[in-house]
Amino acid sequence: MSNPVTVEKYRNNFLREVEANVEEGDWVKRCMQCGVCSGSCPLGPHWEHPPQELFMMIRAGKRDEVLGSSSMWMCTSCYNCIARCPRELPITHIMHGLAHYAKRLGLSPKNQQTKKFAQKFWDNLSKKGRVNELKLGLSLYFMNGFMEGVKMSLKMQKVGLGMLKTKRMSPFEMLGGHGCKDSKGLQAILNKAREIEEAKISKFQG
Amino acid sequence: MAKHNYSFYPGCSSQKGASSSNQLRSTQTICEELDIQLNEIPDWNCCSASIGYAGGGQLPRLALSARNIALSEQAHPDQDIVATCAACWLATREANDRLNENSTLMAETNKALKEGSLTFKGNKKIRHMVEVLIEDIGYEGIKKPIKKPLEGIKIAGYVGCQTNRPFGINGESFENPVYLDKLIATLGAEPVEDYDKKVSCCGGALMFSEPEKSQALVKDIIESAYDGGAEMIVTPCPVCQMNVEVYQEQINKKYGTKFNIPSVYYSTLMSVAYGRSAKDAALDGQVIRAIKLEEIAAK
Incomplete structure (x- = not known):
């Protein structure tokens, strides 16, 4: 069993948690906030937080807002963001990973x-x-x-x-x-x- | 033995009584004409497409594809894996790449596969049927069996997403791939030029969970085909084919449009051009009938 204090400390660092536990999560820190992903997304207007915003929120430690968001469940897996990202982030997979992780922790929106x-x-x-x-x-x-x-x-x-x-x-x-x-x-x-x-x-x- | 042999991954929706069984039938027809033999991977399983992620984590999903590849390695060691379904191809190729790039995931996946007495080696090529046609058969080869050129039909080549991104067909651009247009022209028909929605998303699996948002996407895809003068839409993808075809009436109701445009597989087009029967071309699988193709097939 780990020490609850360490866990608390760890949880405050949401980026590290994502890197460790979310599929392709170690790419999140490389996002340069250009927004090409959001502009390329077929359901872009329906995202509560578009991908580049999610990435920034992860880095800002906004754990509940990110994992409780309906955003990543809007991914149609069209791979436009992957094809166009100048930094070659596997955005589609990160969205699937975030969605899965949120669901695993029971934090995703109830009626999504x-x-x-x-x-x-x-x-x-x-x-x-x-x-x-x-x-x-x-x-x-x-x-x-x-x-x-x-x-x-x-x-x-x-x-x-x-x-x-x-x-x-x-x-x-x-x-x-x-x-x-x-x-x-x-x-x-x-x-x-x-x-x-x-x-x-x-x-x-x- | 046929000239071209492949280890074939047909996928769930191609099965009898499933939504793209018509794609499989017409694919078998063109394979007969082109001396291609598709050897089914024994006891293949679902790839989890791009929507299994809520329940399945990364490793279970990788294990699904790794099992298929391992079974293919056993049964058809010298043959490339070929899929006709965009999602099957994508998931399998992605798994193959990721396992080969990441030794930890490879070891973990093989640990899981051991429970089913299988091992994944990962030295196979995972290819799409369109790659086989363009790279192994070639446009000249595709032309050879033509008996009834599809003259006078204008067709919008709707490539869609997953046949195009992130891998696509070698030498083609993501934003404006032209192979489908070339194929349409090779068969004697006329491709819609500047079809601006050719790589736009139809909503994919979200057609089921977010029908209104997805139908809005399909509306634009169809409208743009009509704007270009198309009489029908052709696509390589089972999800595109169905999404673009079967919701037209609902879209008409909502938007006051009058859509009634057939959406067919490239394999159906080819089968008709090769002079095969309506049944061999799976024209009876059209929810919106492709009357022009039926007429050519009946000639």
Whole structure:
């Protein structure tokens, strides 16, 4: 067990925490605040804090504001920021990393829709090793409660019918559906990977 | 044995009854014409695309791709890995690069893979089907099987994001890649010139979680295709294809537009130009029918 005083001291240095625990987080200090990432982002206007602002906030130690922000959940993974960043920061990956880390710590906004969807996607794929699009779609419609789900299903009815008619969606996916043969082996791999990662992170969290 | 052999990573959405099963069907058709054999990686798994990050940390996500590569190394040791899906290609290539650049991550990933009795070596090339077509077959080679040039059709080449960034196709620019335009011209059709939304984002997976914001992006992509005189949109990416095709009615309702433009895969275009049937070209997979292509296929 680590000393709470050290932990407190450590937590005050949010940049170091990000460097240690967030995917590609050691790049954050290299941002030169040019803002090309924000100007290049397709959902730019919808970010509470655009990427270069998040980077500065990390350096300023604004831990709660950064991790509690909905910003990084706006990333569409278009890679425009990566392609254009003059300092070659892997911004897309840092956003995914920040989002994951915030969620892991339970600090991300409660009703963030992309957070919910991204979690459902992961749960869906890790179950059998392959995504079941039908179950994923339905769980998505109903992720905000039953009534919302019925409303959403009605709204999406035509899209669904189009996909059914063209055989790009199959009702049979409801009964089991596609998956890896060795889904047990796959899960063992994922569990081990998670275990290694958690051990690393707890080392820094205290 | 076919002239060109690859270790093939088809991806979840290409499976039977899934959203880009039409892409797989038309890809198989063009492969027959071009003497390409795609050997499926046995028991491949999902790559977690670019949206698995809420639940999956870096290492579990890397392990997913590493498992696929390790299985390919075992089954097809001398073949490059090829993917048709932009997200599959990107995730696999990213994992391959990152593990090769970072010995700690490589060791940790292999520790995890050991639980499934696998080892990742990481000496394979991870390629996109478009790279295979352009680099291994070449525009001249692509031209050879053409029986019905797609004359008189104007097409907007929508490259999208992940086939283009961060890796893209060798020799092409991120801001204005021209390979899709060249491919359209090679098939006898006319590419829309200065298609300003050709590398703009369709919202990707956020179409599901942020539909209004994403549909606003798609609206611009379609509008710009119409502005350029396009009769259809062609794309290499399953997410682009679907996002641009299936929400047009909802967009029309919201914005008062009158969109009704087919969005097809390059492999569908090629299959029709190669004189193959509507079924082989997967034209029955169009939610918005590509009537002009159907007419050519029926000729």
